[in-house]
Amino acid sequence: MNNKSSIWRIILGILLTSFYVVIYFFPERLGLRIETANVGLIGLFDPLSIWLKKVPASQWFVYGCLYTFFVLIFGLVFIVKHRKHPYQLLRTLSVMFFQLSFAFLIPEFLQRLNYPYLDLKNMWPLNYYYFFDWHLDGLIHSGQLGILLLSLGLLLTFIISPILTYKYGKRWYCSWVCGCGGLAETAGDAFRQYSNKSSRAWKVERWLIYPILFIVFLMTISVLHSYLAHKLLFSLSVISFLLLFHLWISLDHNRFVGLPPIAKKFFLGFSLFTSLGLIQAYFTQWPPFLIDPYTLRSAYGFLIGSLFSGVIGVGFYPILGNRVWCRFGCPMAAILGFQQKFLSRFRIQSNASLCIACGNCSTYCEMGIDVRAYALAGKDIKRSSCVGCGICESICPRGVLLLSTTKGPNFQNEADPIDYLYAVK
Amino acid sequence: MKKIVILGNGIAGVQTALTIRQNSNARILLISEEHPVFFARTAMMYVFMGQLTEKDIVPYPEAFFKGHQIDLLHASISRVDVPKNILVSSNNQKIPYDLLLIATGSKPNVPDWANSNWPGIHHFYHWQDLTALESSIPASNQPVVIGGGLIASELVEMMQHHQRNPKLLVRESYFGQHFLPQEEGLLVHEIFRQKRIPLFLNTSIKSLIPPDKERTSHTLYAENGQTFSTDFIGLGTGVLPNIDFLRDSPLHLGRGILVNNQMQTNIENIYAAGDCAELNACLPDRKTIEANWYVAKSMGEIAGKNIAGIPSNYYQGIWHNTAKFFNLEYHLCGNVPLEATDNFSSYFYKNSKRLHSLRLAFNQSTNQLSGVLSMGLRIDYSLLKNWLEEGISIEMTLNNLPSLSYQNKLGFFPSRNLLKEVRYE
Ligand SMILES: Cc1cc2nc3c(=O)[nH]c(=O)nc-3n(C[C@H](O)[C@H](O)[C@H](O)COP(=O)(O)OP(=O)(O)OC[C@H]3O[C@@H](n4cnc5c(N)ncnc54)[C@H](O)[C@@H]3O)c2cc1C
Ligand code: SF4
Numbered sequence: 001m002n003n004k005s006s007i008w009r010i011i012l013g014i015l016l017t018s019f020y021v022v023i024y025f026f027p028e029r030l031g032l033r034i035e036t037a038n039v040g041l042i043g044l045f046d047p048l049s050i051w052l053k054k055v056p057a058s059q060w061f062v063y064g065c066l067y068t069f070f071v072l073i074f075g076l077v078f079i080v081k082h083r084k085h086p087y088q089l090l091r092t093l094s095v096m097f098f099q100l101s102f103a104f105l106i107p108e109f110l111q112r113l114n115y116p117y118l119d120l121k122n123m124w125p126l127n128y129y130y131f132f133d134w135h136l137d138g139l140i141h142s143g144q145l146g147i148l149l150l151s152l153g154l155l156l157t158f159i160i161s162p163i164l165t166y167k168y169g170k171r172w173y174c175s176w177v178c179g180c181g182g183l184a185e186t187a188g189d190a191f192r193q194y195s196n197k198s199s200r201a202w203k204v205e206r207w208l209i210y211p212i213l214f215i216v217f218l219m220t221i222s223v224l225h226s227y228l229a230h231k232l233l234f235s236l237s238v239i240s241f242l243l244l245f246h247l248w249i250s251l252d253h254n255r256f257v258g259l260p261p262i263a264k265k266f267f268l269g270f271s272l273f274t275s276l277g278l279i280q281a282y283f284t285q286w287p288p289f290l291i292d293p294y295t296l297r298s299a300y301g302f303l304i305g306s307l308f309s310g311v312i313g314v315g316f317y318p319i320l321g322n323r324v325w326c327r328f329g330c331p332m333a334a335i336l337g338f339q340q341k342f343l344s345r346f347r348i349q350s351n352a353s354l355c356i357a358c359g360n361c362s363t364y365c366e367m368g369i370d371v372r373a374y375a376l377a378g379k380d381i382k383r384s385s386c387v388g389c390g391i392c393e394s395i396c397p398r399g400v401l402l403l404s405t406t407k408g409p410n411f412q413n414e415a416d417p418i419d420y421l422y423a424v425k
Numbered sequence: 426m427k428k429i430v431i432l433g434n435g436i437a438g439v440q441t442a443l444t445i446r447q448n449s450n451a452r453i454l455l456i457s458e459e460h461p462v463f464f465a466r467t468a469m470m471y472v473f474m475g476q477l478t479e480k481d482i483v484p485y486p487e488a489f490f491k492g493h494q495i496d497l498l499h500a501s502i503s504r505v506d507v508p509k510n511i512l513v514s515s516n517n518q519k520i521p522y523d524l525l526l527i528a529t530g531s532k533p534n535v536p537d538w539a540n541s542n543w544p545g546i547h548h549f550y551h552w553q554d555l556t557a558l559e560s561s562i563p564a565s566n567q568p569v570v571i572g573g574g575l576i577a578s579e580l581v582e583m584m585q586h587h588q589r590n591p592k593l594l595v596r597e598s599y600f601g602q603h604f605l606p607q608e609e610g611l612l613v614h615e616i617f618r619q620k621r622i623p624l625f626l627n628t629s630i631k632s633l634i635p636p637d638k639e640r641t642s643h644t645l646y647a648e649n650g651q652t653f654s655t656d657f658i659g660l661g662t663g664v665l666p667n668i669d670f671l672r673d674s675p676l677h678l679g680r681g682i683l684v685n686n687q688m689q690t691n692i693e694n695i696y697a698a699g700d701c702a703e704l705n706a707c708l709p710d711r712k713t714i715e716a717n718w719y720v721a722k723s724m725g726e727i728a729g730k731n732i733a734g735i736p737s738n739y740y741q742g743i744w745h746n747t748a749k750f751f752n753l754e755y756h757l758c759g760n761v762p763l764e765a766t767d768n769f770s771s772y773f774y775k776n777s778k779r780l781h782s783l784r785l786a787f788n789q790s791t792n793q794l795s796g797v798l799s800m801g802l803r804i805d806y807s808l809l810k811n812w813l814e815e816g817i818s819i820e821m822t823l824n825n826l827p828s829l830s831y832q833n834k835l836g837f838f839p840s841r842n843l844l845k846e847v848r849y850e
């Protein structure tokens with residue numbers, strides 16, 4: 001039975017991946033036509049597109065429709081399955097709402113009214129092009145509404161998001177609002193148990209997600225550097241930000257006890273690299289980091305934006321679990337995760353004296369967290385990757401786990417949970 | 426260096442091994458005849474129903490034991506040679522020890538009218554029972570499950586999951602009469618009704634005619650005159666300490682292996698813990714054998730400390746237990762009498778439609794809270810244990826009712842005015 005299901009998963013994985021490859025890179029196969037009217041699958045969506053925004057459908061419009069459709073349909077399935085748990089019910093209604101309105105209808109209407117297409121909840125750096133010249137220009141040149149939207153986006157990224165994460169953990173975004181999370185939680189729900197729980201997978205996760213965050217950061221700096229007029233002011237602000245941040249994580253011992261030394265070194269190396277790149281750009285005529293910002297951003301757009309978050313991110317649901325992208329790639333998750341681990345009140349309480357070691361929590365944790373290891377040892381769970389989906393809490397047959405925002409103890413170490421919890425004295 | 430041998434790799438044995446390892450680097454050998462590596466017995470049902478796989482219910486991978494220098498041996502022990510400090514296995518292998526912990530757990534209790542060797546008679550305790558069940562479901566017709574406790578309920582759920590339409594035969598006048606007050610028992614009946622499980626109460630089996638050449642099925646005769654014909658009998662009729670192989674040893678045995686509160690037997694270098702151990706003294710309202718996961722785990726911890734040379738005493742403390750009947754959770758903390766007594770009364774809330782109940786039992790002469798029993802509502806055991814230890818009054822409990830809830834704020838928890846003082850009926 002097991003073999004049969006893994007064959008099915010592989011077949012489904014290949015189908016999904018191929019669909020993504022076609023829609024991203026060969027849209028004409030789906031019927032996209034430039035000169036003449038669309039045919040095939042894309043042609044089918046023309047009437048809807050023309051009705052909504054007066055232009056024929058593009059592959060992205062089709063993708064948006066299908067995406068929203070799946071979130072809504074599987075959202076209903078999920079709600080029926082978890083109807084006994086009010087948290088699951090509300091959270092799912094919330095992702096369905098945000099997908100339908102913010103991600104789909106509002107941007108389409110904005111376009112109809114000749115404003116730039118903008119998914120307001122899609123913050124930088126998940127929305128890696130937020131600070132690209134065409135995007136900023138598009139908003140700035142769209143009159144008052146454009147400026148309003150631009151400021152809202154900045155407010156959301158830099159003020160509202162940290163506050164909400166402090167209060168509720170990263171779940172407010174990852175499993176209540178985000179579109180990627182929305183699809184993962186609904187259409188991807190059937191695959192959550194396939195996320196890898198080994199400590200090796202956890203290591204891979206950390207070695208992917210933080211470097212990707214830093215690449216987004218570099219790319220954004222490089223693009224903004226070429227866009228902004230006050231280059232020196234900009235460079236100095238970036239360098240001082242990095243310096244202040246570095247001082248903070250090295251001096252605030254209490255808060256950052258759980259930050260492994262390697263992470264600090266990594267950040268130091270990154271800061272030096274960035275600062276040198278900016279200094280170099282000031283004194284020479286070459287761009288920061290010696291790479292043309294346009295090359296950098298199209299490489300990122302292709303490798304991370306399309307291949308990783310799209311093709312692998314959803315195509316591999318049946319193979320690596322439904323949060324492949326959120327777990328291994330998303331730079332937004334990296335930032336929110338850092339905030340969650342070190343600055344937030346969010347944690348999962350566990351009551352050791354009730355756990356029967358059944359393993360339902362670990363198995364169904366889509367982020368591959370070995371929840372049981374903590375629960376059995378009676379430790380609260382504070383992991384940067386936890387998206388607060390609450391499934392571990394709902395599925396636990398003994399009421400051991402509780403998503404909580406009351407003030408708890410500082411957490412110690414990022415090592416393998418089992419080895420850490422049973423460290424040999 | 427001392428060689429410590431642990432017989433039995435259930436939770437008691439494994440908890441002992443881990444505790445020893447945390448406090449000493451003595452050599453440890455962990456022996457079991459059942460599964461090569463420790464698994465959660467409590468979760469076998471989920472494997473049967475396909476919700477978890479075998480891998481999922483193994484909390485610590487084999488490599489973990491190796492990494493902590495805990496050797497594993499898959500062998501069946503038939504005798505302990507106490508004077509020579511040797512274990513003898515069924516294939517005559519001799520295993521010497523300096524210190525021995527016996528944690529051989531339980532074995533199913535077989536009623537005198539039944540015989541385990543007859544085909545179609547199933548227990549549900551050991552890993553092998555699961556395999557036997559798995560191979561017999563396709564053929565089983567009109568299965569009958571006998572018993573009024575958790576294992577019987579799990580067997581019924583497993584059969585129902587595979588659409589086998591099981592009947593449940595209960596000797597008492599309601600399900601769970603030996604651990605639930607009647608009102609709560611009726612709530613379990615309600616869930617059986619919803620799941621379409623035919624429940625036969627007051628049905629005590631007095632004899633059984635096994636299949637012979639002419640007939641393929643068993644016939645069960647109940648004292649109330651009913652007969653049942655079936656080819657599958659699931660026995661959930663309790664467990665007994667698994668100590669038969671010790672009968673001719675100098676160890677003092679009662680129903681289990683008699684131990685003092687350091688988990689030490691009458692032989693200085695032999696300890697016992699878990700389901701097979703019987704305390705030689707216990708608190709007035711408690712039992713000398715409390716065969717459950719939590720007790721086994723904490724006994725293991727105490728045994729481990731003593732073996733590692735850290736004197737510690739096992740203290741029964743405040744009783745708690747959890748279970749789940751289909752999707753109805755059961756939570757008990759403290760002392761909640763099952764029937765009316767002169768001393769006790771309780772505040773009670775019940776909603777049969779939502780499958781919720783909450784009972785706060787208190788001592789009428791002192792007005793102190795004595796225990797809480799809830800169905801379908803999660804309670805904060807840590808807080809409750811503190812309250813019970815401090816001897817909180819029933820008024821204080823009622824005034825602080827909301828803090829007793831250990832569930833999401835969005836979830837329902839009864840407010841004070843929903844609880845009515847009742848005498849048990
Ligand atoms: C289906 C089921 C559900 C349960 N659910 C719950 C629950 O929800 N909550 C709860 O508190 N409790 C529950 N229990 C009870 C709980 O599992 C036991 O109390 C607990 O596992 C006892 O642990 P132990 O270590 O003492 O013994 P065991 O887990 O029985 O381990 C003893 C081990 O020793 C091995 N062994 C025995 N004799 C020999 C020998 N001669 N040679 C070699 N090896 C030997 C056995 O094979 C076994 O592996 C459940 C039990 C079952 C069967
Ligand atoms: S730990 Fe629990 S809440 Fe967090 S991601 Fe895993 S299952 Fe969801």
Ligand code: SF4
Pocket residue numbers: 354355356357358359360361362371372375376395396397398399400401
């Ligand atoms: S689901 Fe609950 S009981 Fe099972 S291992 Fe996780 S915390 Fe323990």
